[in-house]
Amino acid sequence: MKKIGLLVAMEKEAQGIIQGLSNVFTEQYKGKTFTIGKIGDKEVVLALAGIGKVNATYATTLMIERYSVDCIINTGIAGGVGKLKPLTALSVSSVCQHDSNTTALGDPIGLISGLNKVYFDCDEEIVEVIKKAAGEAQVGRVATGDKFVASNIESKLISQIFNAVACDMECGACAQVCYIAGVRFGALKVISDSAGDDSPMAYEELAYRACEINARTLLKAVTML
Numbered sequence: 001m002k003k004i005g006l007l008v009a010m011e012k013e014a015q016g017i018i019q020g021l022s023n024v025f026t027e028q029y030k031g032k033t034f035t036i037g038k039i040g041d042k043e044v045v046l047a048l049a050g051i052g053k054v055n056a057t058y059a060t061t062l063m064i065e066r067y068s069v070d071c072i073i074n075t076g077i078a079g080g081v082g083k084l085k086p087l088t089a090l091s092v093s094s095v096c097q098h099d100s101n102t103t104a105l106g107d108p109i110g111l112i113s114g115l116n117k118v119y120f121d122c123d124e125e126i127v128e129v130i131k132k133a134a135g136e137a138q139v140g141r142v143a144t145g146d147k148f149v150a151s152n153i154e155s156k157l158i159s160q161i162f163n164a165v166a167c168d169m170e171c172g173a174c175a176q177v178c179y180i181a182g183v184r185f186g187a188l189k190v191i192s193d194s195a196g197d198d199s200p201m202a203y204e205e206l207a208y209r210a211c212e213i214n215a216r217t218l219l220k221a222v223t224m225l
Helices: 011-019 053-067 124-134 152-162 171-181 199-224
Strands: 003-008 022-029 032-039 042-048 071-079 089-097 138-144 166-168 184-193
Touching (some): 003 199, 011 032, 011 042, 011 071, 032 053, 042 053, 053 071, 053 171, 071 199, 089 171, 089 199, 124 199, 138 171, 166 184, 171 184
Parallel strands (some): 003 071, 071 184, 089 138
Antiparallel strands (some): 032 042, 071 166
16 A cells, blocks of 8 residues: 555544654645554554544545545544444445435435445455554444534444444544545544543543544554555
8 A cells, every 4th residue: 555544533633643754745736634653664644634524525525636545434433323342443344324304305314415325344464454553453434424423322222223333423424435435444443432422521530541542453454554
């Protein structure tokens, strides 16, 4: 791989990764911050996208157009929807968007109009590399939506309807752009909370620890690609 794109939503997710880069410089481009550097002999571009699907879509598009990356890895923290314990590393196998809903028109829930797809598969090589880098990583699907899920009932529904093991606010949008553009996509997530009733408190307590695990695993994975 010539150039690897990394996309995070928040500064706390970026910090540990940037500390692991060499030959670092940062630039602002059309409203987004991109940090360019190396991890071992790999050239990487890290986008600080911002939270949510629109930010993820925009930053992913800019990264592909400006930096001509060969693949993109969305990485950071996620909710476990009752399936994964906090601080568990997840190598994402596929993604969907749980808040995409045109069922009133007879479509299956989660369908992305125009693409006729509910699920977007991650690149198999990237899935395996992240799994090995994490040591004991789980493998499974992430469901994305523009909402911080903090309800036992809602997280259970997301898990059951989409067979998801985690939820976040960016992964599905990033995967959709990569699918359209023909760019390889993968994702690493570390669970910061259950996406249940206690999630706001758990998130505040565990988010930074989850980000540390995420950065350490991601840096190792990139050297293996």
